[in-house]
Amino acid sequence: MIPAITFKNNGINFKEKAFKKTLTLSAIVAVIILIAIFFTLLVNSFPSLKALGAGFFYDKTWDPVADEYGALPFLVGTLLTSFLALLISTPFSIAVSIFLGEYYKKGIVAETFKNVIDLLAGIPSVIYGFWGLFVLVPIVRIIEIKLNVPPYGVGIFTSSIILAIMILPFSVSLSRQVISMVPDHLKEAAYSLGATRFEVITKIIIPYTKSGLFAGLLLALGRALGETMAVTMLIGNTHSIPTGIFSPGNTMASVIANEFSEATGKIYTSALIEMGLFLFVVATVINIIGKQIIKRFTL
């Protein structure tokens, strides 16, 4: 609590008040920034909301020349890449979390792996994209030739792999903490009954932490949905609905990145901003739900 002290000296009293005012004001500013972000997005997507309505989300054609804006292909692309990425990264993220939260909590091995995983979060998205373009794309192309599908190289699958690598640290950082927070007496009780470590992990730790693990996945999903640069470079940027996991596509974020600065016409820009609004709302909801779960878990 900020103590309520008053001084007889008016100079100090004034500075005192000014300081407290500044603190309170700054907190208000933070809230206002967020509200302003939401309203900026909302107001600027009005033209598109009015002109396109709900059709925006189920219309299949995105053709700015013909003034047709249906975001379904991008919605599908976003969901497909994100969930595929989550599917690929989840086994690994849970394994790493068990490794760091249960098997190797302290010591040099733990520190090394922790730093490596943290560094994975530090590599810029654009470098992931660049690396993916020159290393991953040729590999995927070979796989595609083997599987007898058109060898684009770029596409949903390639983007999902890069996304899976990128979101791993986000779910690990939370899941690791949650797993290391399991009370010792629960584990010890199981050990005293003769349980093996495997049984303790699968029958005690995972059931006990499942809401926390879920929150970790949720936050990682939130990251994946809004991830832009790497996906923009690897997804192939086509405006049609992806027909399979190897086909090229587009996500909402990548469409905005590609077209926003060249968008002419009110509805075109506005439609892009509406996608931004959608991403904002989804990311915010996921974030808040995730944080609530964590809060309930740690209480």
Added chain:
Amino acid sequence: MLKIALINMNDSKSEIEKQTAHRNRKNKRFKGVIIAATIISTLPLLFILFYIFRQGISAINWQFLTHLPKPVGEAGGGVSNALVGSILILLVSCIIAIPVGIVIGIYLSEETKSRLAYYCRLAVDVLQGIPSIVIGIIIYEWIVRPMGGFSAFSGSVALALMMLPSIIKSTEETLKLLPESLKEASLALGVPYYKTMLKIIVPTGLSGILTGVILSISRVIGETAPLLFTAFGSPFMTTDIFKPMSSLPLIIFNYATSPYEDWHQLAWGASMLLILMILILNIISKIVQSKWKVQF
């Protein structure tokens, strides 16, 4: 009868032994799987670092750091404009984000229960989760459109907005760790509250705040998406922050997606430069954290 019972007992004993052996095997196998999966998870980082350093090391030389990019077809050229641009843009965003972040952090560490603190904390959490491309749109609407053109300044504001949450969080967490007695001792001596906060509490927690600031810089230094429609990029050397400006992540994006071999080479060099900067910032933050610890 007795014989049969005995045989049964022997049987069940071996049955238990078998089961135990099976469970132990399972236990070992599981540990093996976990270790293997963990090692596999770290491989991408090694591959990426190895590949970028192999490609980038040949690109980096004196000319690379001091020259402007050459037009397509001419070999050589450098990324000096992007390097200067990146540093300038970051400098301005630090000037904006650090004071604001620290002040909000102080507020949150002091007020734990008020309603405003609750909403402020929520706002910071949400701000942290906003996709970077959306930040780009916002700054475009707030600054680029009213000012009538792309500018490095707008890019700085976008990055500052992305730095804010982690500066706020690290300030709040650090100051919360300081004992209440420190503040009370100062207040009891008659030191005004604002002086107590600015001269006692903040300096004591400085290393923690600094670590947060350095980490937030290392996090936004490679951000590209918010710069696409704000700083925009420029082929020239410019130090005017109200003009479009190039930056390292922007040229990596532009050159990487171009079809020219020379440009790819520049992009590899720029990637390596960027990764080196991030590594150095991370190491500095680790040093600050351990050498100059907030201890109580």
